[in-house]
Amino acid sequence: MMRFVRIFFKEVFNMALLIVGVTALLYLLFNLMPGFFPGKGQGVIEYLRLLKKLFTFQFGTSIISGRDINSIVFPAFRNTLILTIGSIFLSILISVPIGIFSAYRGFKTYSWPLVIFSYIMSSIPVFYFGYLVLYVISRYTGFLPIYYPQGVERGNPVVSYVLPILVLGFGNESISEIVRLIANELERVMHTDYVIASKAMGESVLWSSVNEGIMIPLVSIVFSKIPFIIGGAVIVEHVFNWPGMGRLAFQATLDRDLPVLIVIAFLAVLCVRVGMILKEILLSYINPIEK
Amino acid sequence: MKRFYFEKEKPNIEYFHVPLSKRASVRDVVSIGFGLFVVSYLFVFFGISVTGTFIKDPMEVNIGAMFLSPSLEHLFGTDFLGRDIFSRIVKGTEAFFIPGLISISVSTTFGLLFGIISGFYPKYFAKIIFFFLNIIDSIPRIIFILIIIVLFNPSIYLIMTFVGISSIPKIASYIKSKVEVLKNQHSIEAARALGLSQWAIIFKHIIWLSTKPVLIIRATLGMGESILIETSLSYLGIGVQEPTPSWGNMVAMGKDFFFQGKIWLSTIPAGVILFTIMGLYLLGDGLNSIYNEKVSR
Numbered sequence: 001m002m003r004f005v006r007i008f009f010k011e012v013f014n015m016a017l018l019i020v021g022v023t024a025l026l027y028l029l030f031n032l033m034p035g036f037f038p039g040k041g042q043g044v045i046e047y048l049r050l051l052k053k054l055f056t057f058q059f060g061t062s063i064i065s066g067r068d069i070n071s072i073v074f075p076a077f078r079n080t081l082i083l084t085i086g087s088i089f090l091s092i093l094i095s096v097p098i099g100i101f102s103a104y105r106g107f108k109t110y111s112w113p114l115v116i117f118s119y120i121m122s123s124i125p126v127f128y129f130g131y132l133v134l135y136v137i138s139r140y141t142g143f144l145p146i147y148y149p150q151g152v153e154r155g156n157p158v159v160s161y162v163l164p165i166l167v168l169g170f171g172n173e174s175i176s177e178i179v180r181l182i183a184n185e186l187e188r189v190m191h192t193d194y195v196i197a198s199k200a201m202g203e204s205v206l207w208s209s210v211n212e213g214i215m216i217p218l219v220s221i222v223f224s225k226i227p228f229i230i231g232g233a234v235i236v237e238h239v240f241n242w243p244g245m246g247r248l249a250f251q252a253t254l255d256r257d258l259p260v261l262i263v264i265a266f267l268a269v270l271c272v273r274v275g276m277i278l279k280e281i282l283l284s285y286i287n288p289i290e291k
Numbered sequence: 292m293k294r295f296y297f298e299k300e301k302p303n304i305e306y307f308h309v310p311l312s313k314r315a316s317v318r319d320v321v322s323i324g325f326g327l328f329v330v331s332y333l334f335v336f337f338g339i340s341v342t343g344t345f346i347k348d349p350m351e352v353n354i355g356a357m358f359l360s361p362s363l364e365h366l367f368g369t370d371f372l373g374r375d376i377f378s379r380i381v382k383g384t385e386a387f388f389i390p391g392l393i394s395i396s397v398s399t400t401f402g403l404l405f406g407i408i409s410g411f412y413p414k415y416f417a418k419i420i421f422f423f424l425n426i427i428d429s430i431p432r433i434i435f436i437l438i439i440i441v442l443f444n445p446s447i448y449l450i451m452t453f454v455g456i457s458s459i460p461k462i463a464s465y466i467k468s469k470v471e472v473l474k475n476q477h478s479i480e481a482a483r484a485l486g487l488s489q490w491a492i493i494f495k496h497i498i499w500l501s502t503k504p505v506l507i508i509r510a511t512l513g514m515g516e517s518i519l520i521e522t523s524l525s526y527l528g529i530g531v532q533e534p535t536p537s538w539g540n541m542v543a544m545g546k547d548f549f550f551q552g553k554i555w556l557s558t559i560p561a562g563v564i565l566f567t568i569m570g571l572y573l574l575g576d577g578l579n580s581i582y583n584e585k586v587s588r
Contacts, residue, residue, distance in 0.1 A: 018429055123515070125539070127522075131546050131557070135550060184580075231434070234437075
């Protein structure tokens, strides 16, 4: 237990340092470049004030609309979080069985269509895939809402989560990488001596070697894919008109709304680093060397 | 072959002694062949589009021939202004080819530099370098690019330079782990004992003999990534602007006619993107599985 606490505090310290670094970099860039930013050209004091704003989650007001940034960002952040976490789980759910199957059977009759499928899914442009899904769903079925319901009669928004999560889960470029990694690792584990020995003794090796082989690489790759999935969320939110952080970031880009943009970058970095903390803790829980 | 009982049998052949042609499985050969095909047609398309021969004018508007289906005259059909889609696809390679090469060269050069420095001097430089690389790594790439677009209002060349910068950390950490393994090996020790200088060891034994495959693999993957970034940005409307053809641009323009049933307008460019990126990924994976010394079979 002490181990986890130690790792946690070390990683939180790391995260704070990195966030200070990221915001310092962005503040420096904002100061070098044209465009209005509150506290521009006033040096370190304003930077410390910005840090205080960010770390107390009181983000101030937008310079375009004059609204409170907290009231804009947090609902969007919640929506993006749902989208991201859902699609990560969907990606794992698709790619892990394919990887295990293709390692266990080899690249033979049954598994090659699945592997090719994983490659196709990770190299298709995600917005085209989104439009394809929208076209098929809206033309031939029509039972799933194709946009995020807004307004008074919004009904149940949970159903509208299905399609964006589906599209981002299939199309976030990480499926083929996870498949390849798992297949390689599992193949390596299944040819080690102890697995061959236990196979000779008549044990079922698949599940034990699955646990041995894939958990560590799976955890490390999934959490390191979070920035890419947030990046894909920008596109998918644009396709589905989904009121999330990515669309907000795009809108802020068009408006040159630097305060909103720095808040979004801060939240995205926070997501990534929290993912890293979870990854370290999970790895130290899984890895038998550290026990 | 064992002829006498007192002869020792040959030891198991170590992995890196097997010639490259015999290491490859059928899957590797197929994927590398597919990848090389893709790379070669990219080069051919780029050459054609630079010299401007063999194809119809990609900018020529012909209102009388809008929305034609694929035929012999127009190989991939025509778009909403009657422009030939095939020649636009060929011309569209210009939009990402040089920028992609810039992105690759930035990321591999600096990744190699930082990786080697931090691999050789883990005490002094590695922590500082990797602190800064972690800063770059933890900003999601698209948000980083959006910020760059707000600040610099850049062309596609500058955007791709920043894409290259954002993939430095990955390459640097690969090279660093490779160097950390390599520098304790006997061959490097022997080279040092023979009196070779540090630079000779770095350039010949580490870069040229050992990290070359990693760099080639990262370069192919980086080209695929830069194509995907270009298409995504063009879809959002902040990449290459419309009359100039680019692949992402064509998919993004064609999507407006998607729901009218004219799906080839965006499906054909999307299919070309899919084919190309899949080829590049497969090339990278095939090379990876050939060069990877861990999986020994």
